[in-house]
Amino acid sequence: MTGLLASAVLASLFIFALAMALALIRLFRGPSAQDRVLALDYLYILAMLTMLVLGIRYASDTYFEGALLIALFGFVGSFALAKFLLRGEVIE
Amino acid sequence: MTETLELPFWLELISAVLLLTGSLFALIGALGLVRLKDYFQRMHPPALASTIGAWCVALASIIYFSWLKEAPILHAWLIPILLSITVPVTTLLLARAALFRKRMSKEPVPEEISSGRHRGN
Numbered sequence: 159m160t161g162l163l164a165s166a167v168l169a170s171l172f173i174f175a176l177a178m179a180l181a182l183i184r185l186f187r188g189p190s191a192q193d194r195v196l197a198l199d200y201l202y203i204l205a206m207l208t209m210l211v212l213g214i215r216y217a218s219d220t221y222f223e224g225a226l227l228i229a230l231f232g233f234v235g236s237f238a239l240a241k242f243l244l245r246g247e248v249i250e
Numbered sequence: 251m252t253e254t255l256e257l258p259f260w261l262e263l264i265s266a267v268l269l270l271t272g273s274l275f276a277l278i279g280a281l282g283l284v285r286l287k288d289y290f291q292r293m294h295p296p297a298l299a300s301t302i303g304a305w306c307v308a309l310a311s312i313i314y315f316s317w318l319k320e321a322p323i324l325h326a327w328l329i330p331i332l333l334s335i336t337v338p339v340t341t342l343l344l345a346r347a348a349l350f351r352k353r354m355s356k357e358p359v360p361e362e363i364s365s366g367r368h369r370g371n
Contacts, residue, residue: 162259162262162263162266163257163262163265163266163314165266166265166266166267166269166270167269169269169270169273170269170270170272170273170307171273173270173273173274173276173277174273174276174277176277176280177273177276177277177279177280177299178280180277180280180281180283180284181280181283181284183284184283184284184292190289190348190351191351192289192344192347192348192351193289193292195344196283196289196292196293196296196344197283199296199340199344200279200280200283200296200299203276203296203299203300203303203304203333203337204276204280204299206304206329207272207273207276207299207303207304207307210307210308210311210326210329211269211273211307213311214265214269214310214311214314214315217314217318219315222311222325222326225329226328226329226332229329229332229333229336230332233332233336233339233340236340236344237339237340237343240340240343240344240346240347241343241347243344243347243348243350243351244343244346244347244350
């Protein structure tokens with residue numbers, strides 16, 4: 159990997175980290191519970207994209223499986239939290 | 251790494267532009283998440299990362315690995331497909347939860363669009 163792609167990967171990793179910090183601000187400051195759940199869901203998506211970029215950086219397939227797992231668990235977690243906010247219990 | 255495959259310059263340029271586009275759109279989404287005033291407005295910006303961001307990063311990954319393995323490696327496509335199935339479900343459920351909670355605490359909520367019959371909640 160020559161300079162251009164390597165520096166683009168590094169820059170996008172930094173930008174993703176900045177976006178994660180901004181989402182963390184909303185997570186800590188969110189006035190209501192649903193704001194926090196939304197920020198957590200966004201953090202999951204950002205972490206998944208970061209795993210894909212890391213897979214490009216280290217030229218390894220394994221990161222893709224991590225990204226897929228993060229996507230699945232993020233969906234289940236956000237679904238359960240939203241259901242809890244809606245009903246007060248996850249499984250009725 | 252024993253041997254390093256060099257990408258041709260145009261493929262490298264395309265992947266770099268795709269990666270930067272995806273991450274910048276994710277950053278714009280995070281900025282919107284912090285700066286917008288109302289919760290129902292704040293539900294919108296995360297869609298930037300889960301549509302444009304995910305598509306751009308997955309395309310860059312597909313281009314890079316396909317050149318590296320010298321075969322079409324399309325499995326990164328699973329990520330945007332999975333996101334396009336799961337994100338609407340969570341978004342809809344979160345919107346309904348927010349509406350329910352705001353109505354319960356007597357906060358102002360957006361007006362109903364449909365003029366159908368009302369079923370309590």
